[in-house]
Amino acid sequence: MEVIEMALSPCCTELDENGRELNAHGTAAFPIACYHDQLEIDPVPWHWHEELEVLVVTEGTVLAAAGGEKCALPVGDGIFINAGVLHADWPASAVPCGLRSMVFHPRLVGGSADSVFWQKYLQPLLTDPTRPCAVLHREIPWQRQALEAMERAYRAVVNEVPGYEFKARAALSEMIWQLVTHAPSARPIPKKALRSADRIKRMLQYIQDHYAEDVSVDQIAASASISASECLRCFHDMIGTTPNQYLRDRRAQRAAELLCGTGLSVTEIAGQCGFQDGSYFARSFRQVYGCGPTAYRRKARRAAGG
Structure with a gap:
């Protein structure tokens, strides 16, 4: 950037x-x-x-x-x-x-x-x-x-x-x-969709606050006062993913920020972002960014001229 x-x-x-x-x-x-x-x-x-x-x-x-x-x-x-x-x-x-x-x-x-x-x-x-x-x-x-x-x-x-x-x-x-x-008007957003949007905002809030912890779907659902099955439906309908996939992506995004902006080791970054297993961290990061954490840091430093 x-x-x-x-x-x-x-x-x-x-x-x-x-x-x-x-x-x-x-x-x-x-x-x-x-x-x-x-x-x-x-x-x-x-x-x-x-x-x-x-x-x-x-x-x-x-x-x-x-x-x-x-x-x-x-x-x-x-x-x-x-x-x-x-x-x-x-x-x-x-x-x-x-x-x-x-x-x-x-x-x-x-x-x-x-x-x-x-x-x-x-x-x-x-x-x-x-x-x-x-x-x-x-x-x-x-x-x-x-x-x-x-x-x-x-x-x-x-x-x-x-x-x-x-x-x-x-x-x-x-x-x-x-x-x-x-701009032509579209069909009004159904009340159910508006309710789902409000619930998604509250669940994304919970993930933002707790992504570094061991977070379950039940906990994410409880943050919006809904069942786990309703939580899964909201994520699927509103943002086309699952709570666990979103949580993984949020952790990987935060890891990418730390890889670019700090001198912390890859292991330290994994722990700070909620990845307790190094191999799972590397695998999850690669799924999101197309390369491992070390390679990502190297590319970022080259792009920054460092």
């Missing part, structure tokens, strides 16, 4: 006690952040945040999931993700796969809650249960305009051109206008 002053930020998703992302996107005065992710190295795990997000694929094919929908996005296409929507991104294959994204608070465009911008445009979008996300294809004119507006905002913030705050806000306002006026 490249870092250019405040504008292009490293993406390291951490969650709070409600499963909400902890990352601060920008500042209180200018609540926006730009990211560039290489997904074959660091897939974006399931998470949610109160900010809006829009991303565009720069390399390879991205599998994006949000609001119970999954889609394959080629280079040039993107997706808008509404506030509070559970989402994740990962590569379609082992080839290089990248995306650019912007995460910004609705008030950057909408202003205060009593403004016409908020009341007429932002509030209806934020509270519309039929619009958890919107896929954006280059070949559709209004969607291309929305993507181009996003890219203007991205370039303004990353390059910090004179008056970039105004330029970014204006471009994002244009993007929101395209979404509000053109």
Whole structure:
């Protein structure tokens, strides 16, 4: 992940006690952040945040999931993700796969809650249960305009051109206008799906808090006050995996962060991430990242020039 002053930020998703992302996107005065992710190295795990997000694929094919929908996005296409929507991104294959994204608070465009911008445009979008996300294809004119507006905002913030705050806000306002006026409404999300989404958020919270411990499916289910069988159904329906697979992936992701950011030994990292057996750690890590922990650390150091 490249870092250019405040504008292009490293993406390291951490969650709070409600499963909400902890990352601060920008500042209180200018609540926006730009990211560039290489997904074959660091897939974006399931998470949610109160900010809006829009991303565009720069390399390879991205599998994006949000609001119970999954889609394959080629280079040039993107997706808008509404506030509070559970989402994740990962590569379609082992080839290089990248995306650019912007995460910004609705008030950057909408202003205060009593403004016409908020009341007429932002509030209806934020509270519309039929619009958890919107896929954006280059070949559709209004969607291309929305993507181009996003890219203007991205370039303004990353390059910090004179008056970039105004330029970014204006471009994002244009993007929101395209979404509000053109994006078709989907079918309303069923109450059962909304209930499952709330349960998933609580269970992901529990895994985030306890991934370094010996965690069982029963414990994960209890964190949402449901049965183990209902827990399995929620994971299958909402994020297409099992609790144990998600737990393994979260542990492997944390291990990857420690391999890149610390000098801890592989054995120490395995223990800190909940892997009590070294061979199981190596096998699990390889399943997620395509190589063993030592090789991953070596690749990361070479990429960083170390």
